[in-house]
Amino acid sequence: MAAQSGGFPMIRTLGLTGLLVSFGDRLSEPANRAALAFRAAVENEAWPGVEETSTSLASVFLRFDPVSVAPADLRHRIAQLLAARDWLAAPLPANRRRWRIPTVYGTDLAPQLHEAAAAAGMSPEDAIAELSRTTVRVLTIGFAPGQPYLGELPPAWDIPRQVALTRRVPEGALVVAIRQFVLFSAATPTGWRHIGQTAFRAFRPESAEPFPLRPGDELIFPAIGREEYEALRAADTTGDGGAERELIG
Amino acid sequence: MSELIVIRSGPAVTVQDGGRPGLLAEGLSRGGAADPDALAEGAALLGQSPDLAALEMAGYGGAFAVTSATRLALTGAPMRADVDGRPVAWNGSHVIGPGQVLTIGGCERGAYGYLHLAGGIATAPVLGSRAAHLVAGIGAAVAAGARLPLGSDSGGHAGMILDVEERFSGGEIRIVHSAQTALFPQAERERFTATEFVRDDRANRMGMRLTMAGAGFSAEGQLSILSEVIVPGDIQVTGDGTPFVLLPECQTTGGYPRIGTVIPADLPRAAQAGPGARLRFRFVGLEEALAAERQHRAVVRSLSQRVRPAIRDPRDIPDLLSYTLIGGMISAQDEEP
Numbered sequence: 412m413a414a415q416s417g418g419f420p421m422i423r424t425l426g427l428t429g430l431l432v433s434f435g436d437r438l439s440e441p442a443n444r445a446a447l448a449f450r451a452a453v454e455n456e457a458w459p460g461v462e463e464t465s466t467s468l469a470s471v472f473l474r475f476d477p478v479s480v481a482p483a484d485l486r487h488r489i490a491q492l493l494a495a496r497d498w499l500a501a502p503l504p505a506n507r508r509r510w511r512i513p514t515v516y517g518t519d520l521a522p523q524l525h526e527a528a529a530a531a532g533m534s535p536e537d538a539i540a541e542l543s544r545t546t547v548r549v550l551t552i553g554f555a556p557g558q559p560y561l562g563e564l565p566p567a568w569d570i571p572r573q574v575a576l577t578r579r580v581p582e583g584a585l586v587v588a589i590r591q592f593v594l595f596s597a598a599t600p601t602g603w604r605h606i607g608q609t610a611f612r613a614f615r616p617e618s619a620e621p622f623p624l625r626p627g628d629e630l631i632f633p634a635i636g637r638e639e640y641e642a643l644r645a646a647d648t649t650g651d652g653g654a655e656r657e658l659i660g
Numbered sequence: 661m662s663e664l665i666v667i668r669s670g671p672a673v674t675v676q677d678g679g680r681p682g683l684l685a686e687g688l689s690r691g692g693a694a695d696p697d698a699l700a701e702g703a704a705l706l707g708q709s710p711d712l713a714a715l716e717m718a719g720y721g722g723a724f725a726v727t728s729a730t731r732l733a734l735t736g737a738p739m740r741a742d743v744d745g746r747p748v749a750w751n752g753s754h755v756i757g758p759g760q761v762l763t764i765g766g767c768e769r770g771a772y773g774y775l776h777l778a779g780g781i782a783t784a785p786v787l788g789s790r791a792a793h794l795v796a797g798i799g800a801a802v803a804a805g806a807r808l809p810l811g812s813d814s815g816g817h818a819g820m821i822l823d824v825e826e827r828f829s830g831g832e833i834r835i836v837h838s839a840q841t842a843l844f845p846q847a848e849r850e851r852f853t854a855t856e857f858v859r860d861d862r863a864n865r866m867g868m869r870l871t872m873a874g875a876g877f878s879a880e881g882q883l884s885i886l887s888e889v890i891v892p893g894d895i896q897v898t899g900d901g902t903p904f905v906l907l908p909e910c911q912t913t914g915g916y917p918r919i920g921t922v923i924p925a926d927l928p929r930a931a932q933a934g935p936g937a938r939l940r941f942r943f944v945g946l947e948e949a950l951a952a953e954r955q956h957r958a959v960v961r962s963l964s965q966r967v968r969p970a971i972r973d974p975r976d977i978p979d980l981l982s983y984t985l986i987g988g989m990i991s992a993q994d995e996e997p
Contacts, residue, residue: 426923438886477950614796
């Protein structure tokens, strides 16, 4: 797998202390898998001077100390590792989990279900049926701490972001746009539509496991009623909000 | 344990240290002091580790007292400061005793002032750091009535000063390419580096907005850019063409294109551009950026050698006497300057 100029995989500088290795300029399942696998390989190499790595939807970021490793040398090592295998065919990470996170769709807790369903060309009932049974995967964690980007949803959910921002959605909000969910880890303004509400906390700074979700994890958001949600929320001490998890390999 | 008592506080006073590097993959930006050089300067003045936490004061300080005699240092954006009405030097170290009040006013220029206490602020770390990261919901702004625990002073001088490079009024900022620089046509990049920007009032620890006289800047295919990793120093151009310099509490990924990234050596100068300060940007190659980085690190390493006693001024003599009384309790090494 050669790094071609102008093609993918592509290596770009991101400031003096960063290199970005991209497997595509749009989200695709193979590019996302490639990014996760390549990051794991870079971590495994433990190259001197590399201080931190992370992934975005289709790229791997390396932060390094340019005084202890020459940027050109690091670039060369990256190119060699890229050429070592077909990263687009890489398997998903090991030790993935499947989470079932109980979710209230619609109601005043998640007031944009109707609007989002209309944008996707279906009734609110059909939207709930589809969204609550679709398994999505953590594509990346980012923007805010512990916050997952989840996909891909069926093609009908390729709906645009709103032009105007919603002023505030709460922690645990499930929002939708461009065939993805985001499960918000903190109250925030957003251009994505708020269609579900969970009691799941994706960032728990006080906990031994502050970032419960990992890229590659699978998530399902089964529908529950408002009363059940309130009960789960009242009884919750861990931040799981009634979620169940199992190891899927 | 000694405590810092917060009598009054400006609206954006937070505990800061070097932040939490290494959690980008978890969606948490590094955070930490907006001006890391100021942390290093305070540590040099007090003869202690730059990893200790200090109070960062954005725009305005407050009034502070201590429960036992404590050495302190003031660095970063110069602010009016006095102890019981007697002015004290910025970029200097001092001692205050119980019952005295340190009052710190607004920035004379710049954006972030720092109050360092000997032993550091010893609040409980979260994820390896004491730094408040308000965007992530870690910690909170310091409020009147708070009592912050202090670490123990390992001993050292007070009455010292440090000459620091002026970095509080904007000026030229060096930038290197970011991942999306190439999406901006050459003519747009040239217009960007030819433009004089003004740091807008709208700024916080996430980022600062820049205004300019001409039209906004735009990249090719701007609306369909895949959300990509962000680092502090990135200059993000939003949909209406307005540039923002992103700071320590920036989000970790974003879909707006970045025209360039401020080099680490110039990031303190960028962050310290106060409201109304004028800024220009100049692209430099990686070689020049690396040379600047080596030079910057050498300057930071030399700080403790450059700390010197404040020159005696006859007007200060009554205060020096009171200082000696208190200073003698702190450390036998403390001598009248």
